[in-house]
Structures are given as C-alpha cells and as structure tokens.
Amino acid sequence: MRALLPFPDISPEIFSISIFGFELALRWYALAYIVGILIGWRLVVRAVRTQRLWQDNSPVMTTQQIEDLLTWVIIGVILGGRLGYVAFYQPAYYLQHPAEILAVWQGGMAFHGGLLGVILAGLIYTWRHSIPRLSAADIMALGVPPGLLLGRIANFINAELWGRPTDLPWGVAFPTEAAQYCPDVVGICARHPSQLYEAALEGLLLGAVLIWLVWRSGALKTPGLVAGVFFAGYGMARFAVEFVRQPDAQFITDGNPLGLAWHIGGWGLTMGQILSLPMILLGIWLVSRARRMS
Numbered sequence: 001m002r003a004l005l006p007f008p009d010i011s012p013e014i015f016s017i018s019i020f021g022f023e024l025a026l027r028w029y030a031l032a033y034i035v036g037i038l039i040g041w042r043l044v045v046r047a048v049r050t051q052r053l054w055q056d057n058s059p060v061m062t063t064q065q066i067e068d069l070l071t072w073v074i075i076g077v078i079l080g081g082r083l084g085y086v087a088f089y090q091p092a093y094y095l096q097h098p099a100e101i102l103a104v105w106q107g108g109m110a111f112h113g114g115l116l117g118v119i120l121a122g123l124i125y126t127w128r129h130s131i132p133r134l135s136a137a138d139i140m141a142l143g144v145p146p147g148l149l150l151g152r153i154a155n156f157i158n159a160e161l162w163g164r165p166t167d168l169p170w171g172v173a174f175p176t177e178a179a180q181y182c183p184d185v186v187g188i189c190a191r192h193p194s195q196l197y198e199a200a201l202e203g204l205l206l207g208a209v210l211i212w213l214v215w216r217s218g219a220l221k222t223p224g225l226v227a228g229v230f231f232a233g234y235g236m237a238r239f240a241v242e243f244v245r246q247p248d249a250q251f252i253t254d255g256n257p258l259g260l261a262w263h264i265g266g267w268g269l270t271m272g273q274i275l276s277l278p279m280i281l282l283g284i285w286l287v288s289r290a291r292r293m294s
Contacts (some may be wrong), residue, residue, distance in 0.1 A: 004171045004190035012158045019203045026271025032154035033077075036147025041070055047214055055221040060135040069125050073140070076121035077114045084113010088271060089248050111148075111238075112275040134223035134286075141230035142210050148234075149203025156195040163244045178249075194245040201237035209233065225290035235276040242272040258272025 016025035024110045044066055051057040061069075085108040086094045086101050094101050118140065127134045155161045163181045171190030174180070182189035210226055213219035219226050247259025247270050260268035269277075 004173050004188065005074075005172055005193075006170070007159065007175050008157075009211030010157050025144060027154075028157045029151070029154040032146065032150035037070070037074065038152040039146035040064070040143030043146070043211075044139045047139055047220065050215075053214060053218065053220045060132050061139070065129060065131070066139075069122070069136075069140075072121040072125050073118050076117035076119075078117075079113070080117015080120070081109035081114030084110035084116060088113065088275065090250060112279075115279075120121030132223060134227065135220070138220055138223060138226035141227045142214055144230065145203050145210060147203075149199050149207065152195045152199035152203060156193060156199070161195055162246055163197075164246050165189055166244070168192070175187045182195030191246065192244040194241050197241045197244070198237065201241065202234050206230065206233045206237065222290045222294045224286045228283045228286025228288075228290060230283065231279045231286065235283060239273050239276045239280065242270045242276070245270075245272065247271070 008015055010028075011031070013025045013027050014031060045063050047065055048061055048066055049058045051059060054060070082102065088110050090108070104119055122136055122140055123133065125131070126133045159176050159179065162172070162174050165171075165185050167190070168266050170193070170195045173190050174190050179191060181190050182191075210230060213226055213229060219229075247261075249259075251259035251261055251271065256263060258268075259270060261271040262268045
C-alpha cells in the first residue's frame, strides 16, 4: 500500500455568526491576508525607523508615508489580483460574464496580477510624493513574504491549488472530488502539497534572505538590490514549483494533459512559468544594476 498523508481536519472557516439572517464567517484565507499585511507593514516600519540601514542614515520615507502607502498597496493587491486572474486564467469566461469580474467573494486571485497592481500603486504614490522609486521598491519587497507564507498555508487549509499526483511518502490525499480525480491512479489519489512548497520557498526562505540582506548586509544602501532579489527569488521558486503544481483545469485537454499554456511537441511552459520568467529577468537586471552602482 502506498504511503500518503491524510488531509488534516481543519475547517476553512475559523468561526461564523448569524446576524439578522445573514451568515458572516471569518475564513483562514482572509485572516492570512490581514495578518500577512500587518506583519509586512511592521517589518517595513521597523526598517524605516532604523536609520543605520540607510545610506547617510537617512530613510527615504517616513512612517506616516508607509501607512499611507499601505492603503494604496491593499487596493493594488485586491484589484490587481482579481483582474490578473480574469486576464491570465479565464478571459473567455469573464468576457461572457462581465458582471462577475469584480465578484472577488466568489474566489479567483492571481499573485502576478496582484504584484502588477502593487507596482502600479507604488509608482503612482512615489511619483506624487517624489520618493526614490527603487528604494521604495526595496522596502515594499521586504514586506511581501509574510503574506505569501500565510496565504499559501491558507490555500492548503482550503484544499485548493494542490499539486500533481505523486507516490512520494509526503503526498497528501486532498478530500475534494476534483483532487481525487486521477485517471491513472488506483484507489486514493495523493498529490504534492505544492501550497506548502511555495510557502516554504516564497515565504519562509525568501523572507529570511531579504531580512538578512536588510539587517545584516546593509542592502538598503544599494537601491534596487532587495527588490531584485525578491523578483528573481520569487520567480525562480514559482517556476520550480510549477513542475509539480496542478495547472488550472481550463488549460488541460486530451492533447495537453500537463496543462501547458504554451507548448511545442509536448514540451512547454505553464501559465505560472510564463508569468514568472519576466520576474526572473527583471530581478537579475535589478541586482546587476545595483551591484554596478554600488
């Protein structure tokens, strides 16, 4: 009998209450967003208040500006994440159902879209307040990994975004009907817990590297370095995990069982890998530029 791990019995809802006939629930996914943003915000505020981390001991932003920027970031995450999901993953469906585009409560968010939303929000805010953009990008990048870590753990609790079938001993038997649909597997289907792989790589490991760069290596004194490491680090982590992550159902066909968004002769890339390549290239360019300028 194949070894596998049973899915933990954790409800996606932390608690729910009924008020005047309406059911209100706090879900782990929503809590992950909230706590992740708060932890990231506190990291950034601490960095801004630690003058020795900055060139000439002069932070490029004040704590009040960080708090103002946080509002812009939250809007960018929500709108960008939703519009990115619509544009990258299900454009045909939403062209036919435009009224559902902003129905975020139905689910469907894309990290790459949320990132683009945050970048746009940051560009607008820094332009309006004459803040050096690369330095602002550095401290914004510092605050992202906690949200990634908690968000991916919440994906695991929700039994969503699971990986491809596996016979490895840490494969997880996710309970949903879709996760158990494995035509080539007899009996219970175990899958890669790809959400936890991403939590470890994009959240824990990348977050630790950025914290070390900021507090031990003085990276904030070299504008663009922290942001470059973040872009390249996230892009490479996501690119690697995509090899074991189950692609979205709309990309899977009889002639394309791996769900590749682009392929020739059975070889190609998933949508996640395609969207990660520009991040890797941008990150490498930013790191190279920062090293030349230092």
